[in-house]
Amino acid sequence: MGISVRDLVKIYGQSTVIKGISFDVADGEFVTLLGPSGCGKTTTLRGIAGLDTIDGGEIRINDQVVSNASSGVFVPPHERNLGMVFQSYAVWPHLTVAQNVAFPLTVRGVRDTAEAVQWALDIVGMNHLAARRPSELSGGQQQRVALARAIVGKPQVLLFDEPLSNLDARLRDRTRAEISRIQRELRVPAIYVTHDQTEALSMSDRIIVMNAGLTMQDGTPAQIYHEPVNRFVADFIGNANFLNVQRHGTTWTLPDGTPLLVNAEAKQLDKEPVVALLRPEAIQLDAREPGQAITGLNRLTGTVVSSIFLGQHIEHLIRVAGTELRAFSRELLEAGDTITLSFHANDCRVLIDDTN
Numbered sequence: 049m050g051i052s053v054r055d056l057v058k059i060y061g062q063s064t065v066i067k068g069i070s071f072d073v074a075d076g077e078f079v080t081l082l083g084p085s086g087c088g089k090t091t092t093l094r095g096i097a098g099l100d101t102i103d104g105g106e107i108r109i110n111d112q113v114v115s116n117a118s119s120g121v122f123v124p125p126h127e128r129n130l131g132m133v134f135q136s137y138a139v140w141p142h143l144t145v146a147q148n149v150a151f152p153l154t155v156r157g158v159r160d161t162a163e164a165v166q167w168a169l170d171i172v173g174m175n176h177l178a179a180r181r182p183s184e185l186s187g188g189q190q191q192r193v194a195l196a197r198a199i200v201g202k203p204q205v206l207l208f209d210e211p212l213s214n215l216d217a218r219l220r221d222r223t224r225a226e227i228s229r230i231q232r233e234l235r236v237p238a239i240y241v242t243h244d245q246t247e248a249l250s251m252s253d254r255i256i257v258m259n260a261g262l263t264m265q266d267g268t269p270a271q272i273y274h275e276p277v278n279r280f281v282a283d284f285i286g287n288a289n290f291l292n293v294q295r296h297g298t299t300w301t302l303p304d305g306t307p308l309l310v311n312a313e314a315k316q317l318d319k320e321p322v323v324a325l326l327r328p329e330a331i332q333l334d335a336r337e338p339g340q341a342i343t344g345l346n347r348l349t350g351t352v353v354s355s356i357f358l359g360q361h362i363e364h365l366i367r368v369a370g371t372e373l374r375a376f377s378r379e380l381l382e383a384g385d386t387i388t389l390s391f392h393a394n395d396c397r398v399l400i401d402d403t404n
């Protein structure tokens with residue numbers, strides 16, 4: 049059951065924009081495609097929706113082949129039983145809210161749509177506005193009409209392409225929670241496209257990080273955040289410090305020779321250039337001089353370059369062993385002050401530097 053994408057390839061003219069992507073979305077699972085602009089998120093979603101043909105691979109929905117490039121199988125979108133919500137709401141201006149929501153049923157020839165429309169509008173909390181036209185609604189309300197329209201046919205799959213990018217921050221938070229709730233209620237597989245990392249981290253069971261038509265990593269939000277497979281993924285999610293590290297047998301140093309305790313468990317580190325990831329929140333700042341050594345703890349001395357108030361925390365730039373590190377704390381520091389940074393070896397993760 050669910051969605052299965054195997055070796056998906058999409059070619060536009062001379063360029064291969066999807067270069068062989070495979071992933072599964074189990075029933076009831078919420079999976080996010082995350083990646084920079086142009087990496088192929090929308091193209092992948094359009095392939096699954098049947099809005100485009102594919103040039104390689106196979107897509108199955110609930111064990112039924114809906115697209116197969118070799119055999120030429122292609123099930124048209126209206127026979128795939130999908131609910132889709134896109135960035136532009138695409139609600140019809142001349143139809144009322146209720147008529148908009150009924151639309152997918154009407155085109156399928158369903159006569160009595162009232163009950164289904166009421167159910168869908170109830171879920172998004174819009175029943176009281178059923179008689180209005182889109183021009184009489186706020187952007188967020190129009191978005192919820194689009195959401196109701198997507199679910200009215202009790203789809204077996206939900207697809208979202210940046211559905212919240214036109215909403216303001218607060219409405220985005222609310223609608224985000226609503227989408228999660230609706231998807232859990234319907235217990236269908238969902239694929240959500242975004243390039244907003246907060247959205248991806250907070251909503252997803254799994255995140256697929258894409259770059260240039262390829263999958264970089266497929267994992268839970270915590271895996272993607274704490275165990276990124278390479279520098280691209282680490283840099284794309286959350287704040288990241290990268291340290292140039294050098295290996296000497298079993299020990300590691302910074303370029304100036306400062307010894308460093310690291311977490312070098314990741315695979316394939318022998319074959320490729322590496323870099324160490326150190327998240328700012330893993331760094332403890334302490335004005336005192338380094339005291340007794342604690343097992344597994346790095347203690348380095350640095351100089352404060354700058355200190356910026358950001359509300360929930362203060363962000364510091366600290367010059368250490370020839371590089372600048374970002375760190376957070378709750379107190380402002382004076383530029384030029386000497387400070388001790390400590391961080392655990394486990395939090396200093398050596399990974400492949402795929403940008404090198």
Ligand SMILES: Nc1ncnc2c1ncn2[C@@H]1O[C@H](COP(=O)(O)OP(=O)(O)OP(=O)(O)O)[C@@H](O)[C@H]1O
Pocket residue numbers: 060061065083084085086087088089090091092243
């Ligand atoms: N109809 C098309 N014809 C030619 N090239 C296309 C077409 N649609 C998309 N592309 C190209 O395919 C690549 C992937 O596009 P896609 O829209 O899937 O990116 P995306 O990840 O959704 O980006 P964004 O975050 O900006 O929406 C881009 O290089 C884009 O220019």
Ligand SMILES: [Mg+2]
Pocket residue numbers: 089090091
């Ligand atoms: Mg897109």
